[in-house]
C-alpha cells in the first residue's frame with residue numbers, strides 16, 4: 088500500500104486514479120509520495136520515506152528541488168497541462184487592459200444610483216479611451232508551453248510578436264509560428280515592445296530579471312504582464328517605473344501588499360491555472376506520473392531526473408539514483424554478478440550531475456536478499472537512492 092500526502096485541493100478526476108487497493112491518501116509521517124500545487128514545501132515536509140513529489144502544475148519554485156535531487160527524490164511537474172488556461176487569461180488581460188476595461192467596469196459600478204445615468208455615461212466615457220492591440224509589438228519572454236501559445240495567439244490578433252528564449256526546446260521551436268520574430272537579447276524586447284509578457288520560471292538566475300536597467304530601455308507607457316511569478320520583477324524598480332509613467336500598467340497574477348499599493352497595477356489572485364479543465368489536466372498528469380514511478384520506477388516529466396522508461400516485465404526491478412560519475416553502473420552490475428544475479432535488461436540516463444538506472448533482474452529474490460543487496464549498493468560512493476520493485 089502506497090501512502091500519498093496531498094497538499095492543496097487536487098481535482099478529483101486525478102485523485103480518483105489512485106486505486107483503493109494500492110493507495111491511501113492520508114496525513115502521515117511516512118508518505119511514499121507527495122502531491123501538491125503551490126503549497127510551499129520545506130525540507131521538514133519531506134521525510135526519508137518520500138520517493139517522489141508530483142506538482143500538479145508548472146512552477147516548482149515552491150519545492151526544494153536541489154535538496155530532493157541530492158536525496159534521490161524525483162520531482163515531477165505537468166508540462167503544458169495548464170498552458171491554455173494561462174494563455175486565455177493573458178490574452179483576456181491584454182485586451183481588457185488596453186481598453187481600460189478594468190477601470191471602466193469599476194467606475195460603472197459606482198453610478199448605479201446616479202441621476203441622469205445614461206447622460207453621465209456618455210460624458211464620462213472619454214476617460215476610458217483605450218488603444219487597440221492590432222499592429223502593436225508584444226514581447227514574449229520565455230517561449231515554453233505558455234509562451235508559445237501566447238505568441239501564436241497574439242499573432243492571430245494581428246500583433247507583431249517578438250519572442251526571447253535562449254534555452255528554447257526543440258518542441259517549442261516546432262510549435263512557434265514562423266511569423267514570430269526572434270529576439271537575440273532581452274534588450275531587443277525592451278526597446279521594441281508596447282507590451283511585454285513574462286513566461287519563464289522563477290529561479291536564482293531569473294529572480295529580479297526585470298529591473299531598472301530593463302525599465303530604462305523600455306518604451307514610455309509600456310504595459311508589462313506577469314503571469315509567471317512576482318519575484319521575476321524587482322519591486323523597488325517597478326514602483327519607480329510606475330511612478331514615472333515609464334510603465335503604463337503592470338498586470339500581475341501575483342499580488343502582494345506592496346504591489347497592490349502601487350499606481351496603475353491590475354492584479355488577479357493567481358488565477359492563471361484556475362479553470363476546471365486545467366485543474367483536471369494537471370491532476371491527471373501528476374497522478375499518472377507519480378503512480379508510474381512508484382509502481383514501475385519509470386520516470387516521465389521530472390524536473391530533476393531524465394526521462395527513463397523500460398517496459399516493466401521483470402521478476403524483480405532494481406532502481407538506483409546516483410551521481411553522474413564514471414563507473415557507477417559498472418560497480419552495481421559487478422555487485423549483482425558477484426551475487427550470481429543475472430541481468431535481464433537495463434537502462435541508465437543522466438541529467439546534469441545526477442543519473443538514474445533501472446536494472447531488471449532475471450530472477451525474483453526474497454526480502455532478505457533485497458536487504459543484503461541494498462546494503463551493499465548503498466555504500467557505493469555516489470549512490471543516493473536504491474529501491475526494489
Ligand SMILES: NC(=O)c1ccc[n+]([C@@H]2O[C@H](COP(=O)([O-])OP(=O)(O)OC[C@H]3O[C@@H](n4cnc5c(N)ncnc54)[C@H](O)[C@@H]3O)[C@@H](O)[C@H]2O)c1
Pocket residue numbers: 144145146147166167169170173228229230231232233234251252253254255256259286287288289292293314315316340357358359360361
Ligand atoms: N499564473 C499561473 O497560474 C501560472 C500557471 C502556469 C505557469 N505559471 C508560471 O509560468 C512559468 C512558465 O510556464 P510554462 O508552462 O510555459 O513553462 P515551460 O518550462 O514550458 O517554459 C518556460 C520557458 O522559459 C524559458 N526560459 C528559462 N529561462 C529563461 C530566461 N532567462 N529568459 C527567457 N526564457 C527563459 C525556458 O527555456 C522555457 O522555454 C512557470 O514556471 C510558472 O512559474 C504560472
Ligand SMILES: O=C(O)[C@H](O)COP(=O)(O)O
Pocket residue numbers: 124125126143144145146147169357359360361
Ligand atoms: O506554476 C503553476 O502551474 C501555476 O502557478 C499554477 O499554480 P496553482 O496550481 O497553485 O494554481
